[in-house]
Amino acid sequence: MRFVGPGRILPVTEVWTTPHRSAPVDAVVSLPGSKSITARALILAALSDGPSRIVRPLRARDTDLMAGGLRALGVGITEDGADWVVNPGRLRGPAEVDAGLAGTVLRFLPPVAALADGPVRVDGDPRLRDRPNAGLLAGLRALGVEIDDGGRGRAPFTVHGTGRVRGGAVEVDASESSQVVSGLLLAAARFDEGIDLAVAGDLPSMPHVEMTVATLREHGVEVTATERGWRVAPGPIAARDVVIEPDLSNAAPFLAAALVTGGRVTVRDWPEVTTQPGAQLDKLFTQMGAHVARTAEGLQVTGPETIRPLVADLGEVGELTPVLAALCALADGTSRLTGIAHLRGHETDRLQALDEVLTAVGATVTQLPDGLVVEPGPHRAAQVDSYADHRMVHAAAVLGLAVEGVTVTDPGAVSKTLPDFCERWADLVGATAGVGS
Numbered sequence: 001m002r003f004v005g006p007g008r009i010l011p012v013t014e015v016w017t018t019p020h021r022s023a024p025v026d027a028v029v030s031l032p033g034s035k036s037i038t039a040r041a042l043i044l045a046a047l048s049d050g051p052s053r054i055v056r057p058l059r060a061r062d063t064d065l066m067a068g069g070l071r072a073l074g075v076g077i078t079e080d081g082a083d084w085v086v087n088p089g090r091l092r093g094p095a096e097v098d099a100g101l102a103g104t105v106l107r108f109l110p111p112v113a114a115l116a117d118g119p120v121r122v123d124g125d126p127r128l129r130d131r132p133n134a135g136l137l138a139g140l141r142a143l144g145v146e147i148d149d150g151g152r153g154r155a156p157f158t159v160h161g162t163g164r165v166r167g168g169a170v171e172v173d174a175s176e177s178s179q180v181v182s183g184l185l186l187a188a189a190r191f192d193e194g195i196d197l198a199v200a201g202d203l204p205s206m207p208h209v210e211m212t213v214a215t216l217r218e219h220g221v222e223v224t225a226t227e228r229g230w231r232v233a234p235g236p237i238a239a240r241d242v243v244i245e246p247d248l249s250n251a252a253p254f255l256a257a258a259l260v261t262g263g264r265v266t267v268r269d270w271p272e273v274t275t276q277p278g279a280q281l282d283k284l285f286t287q288m289g290a291h292v293a294r295t296a297e298g299l300q301v302t303g304p305e306t307i308r309p310l311v312a313d314l315g316e317v318g319e320l321t322p323v324l325a326a327l328c329a330l331a332d333g334t335s336r337l338t339g340i341a342h343l344r345g346h347e348t349d350r351l352q353a354l355d356e357v358l359t360a361v362g363a364t365v366t367q368l369p370d371g372l373v374v375e376p377g378p379h380r381a382a383q384v385d386s387y388a389d390h391r392m393v394h395a396a397a398v399l400g401l402a403v404e405g406v407t408v409t410d411p412g413a414v415s416k417t418l419p420d421f422c423e424r425w426a427d428l429v430g431a432t433a434g435v436g437s
């Protein structure tokens with residue numbers, strides 16, 4: 001697959017032979033910034049009351065698309081070394097926004113587009129058009145925004161911005177993605193009446209909503225938790241320079257390498273306190289038998305002799321599922337991962353994709369309505385697809401450490417959040433990159 005984003009065309013690589021390694025890895029790795037924190041920083045900088053600097057943002061397809069979408073609305077975003085300098089301006093339409101395959105752009109940008117003074121059309125990759133978005137569009141309509149989506153509740157759609165949004169009380173169904181809640185809360189201080197948002201149904205990925213609330217408060221926005229949701233008071237969003245934490249979800253495959261090989265991996269600059277869901281890796285890897293410690297350098301994971309199966313509700317940390325499920329296929333018993341029905345609406349239907357990939361390498365997988373049961377079996381080599389999903393490539397890499405002969409078609413999907421993943425992985429396991437066509 002060829003990914004075309006603003007200002008970049010990423011190389012096409014057809015097949016990646018994942019490196020196999022049975023000897024223990026022993027490595028210290030540094031990782032680029034968090035996708036989720038970078039996305040929030042960009043939105044709030046664009047809506048704030050003055051210029052600001054984003055230090056060490058993640059530069060990858062999703063965050064470049066977010067910057068591109070905001071630029072299309074008239075926001076000044078320039079590079080200064082590795083930083084972004086953001087100059088908010090009058091938000092304008094008409095504009096076209098390419099959301100690629102980014103849920104963050106699909107759900108965080110439309111509430112900003114509603115504040116523009118003209119129509120803003122949002123579209124993206126073919127798969128983006130399948131990603132659920134009815135909750136966000138219905139929520140925006142209830143707040144007084146006109147949207148033309150042909151009744152599909154998905155991209156492509158046009159937000160008919162009028163320069164202002166009434167805001168007020170709204171109930172939203174965010175059971176398919178927490179990003180619906182985050183998107184509305186992020187822009188709400190700029191709505192005439194702010195927002196009084198009540199959540200209907202189950203809300204996945206709670207740490208990501210907590211990240212949204214914490215980030216808003218850091219920008220001086222008044223956010224109150226209510227019985228069924230959150231209230232955001234109307235008012236200015238303070239401009240603020242921010243330093244982006246490393247992406248702890250992208251740390252998952254690297255730390256998992258310690259479990260697979262019985263080795264030791266440290267991820268540098270692990271934050272003391274964070275709202276990233278990756279904070280739960282400590283507890284999850286410990287359950288799987290690893291020893292997890294904080295050292296002066298960062299978070300250190302030391303692998304066990306055999307990986308223990310995992311029985312866990314991953315509803316809060318859905319984006320960690322592909323790597324954890326890969327570990328489950330290498331464990332010494334049956335794992336049960338639940339609370340993740342919404343993963344069917346991610347970059348791909350991740351429950352189906354994981355079923356296919358783990359089965360291909362020898363596991364027996366049962367799909368539940370909201371999860372997976374994974375029973376490891378004798379390993380076999382397999383060629384698997386990336387499903388255009390960065391985290392499926394990460395999962396295949398983890399499997400390939402233990403199972404000789406795992407190859408991945410279309411590994412370029414990693415460009416979504418970590419474009420040089422394959423090279424970093426090769427460094428970690430001490431092998432060459434092995435990407436060919």
Ligand SMILES: O=C(O)C1=C[C@@H](OP(=O)(O)O)[C@@H](O)[C@H](O)C1
Nearest residue numbers: 036177178179204205208318319
């Ligand atoms: O707010 C965010 O930055 C995210 C929220 C989660 O979305 P869902 O709630 O749709 O899973 C997560 O999976 C995604 O990778 C990033």
Ligand SMILES: C=C(OP(=O)(O)O)C(=O)O
Nearest residue numbers: 101102103104319346347
């Ligand atoms: C679900 C994910 O991404 P998105 O922000 O596109 O939903 C993810 O990165 O795992």
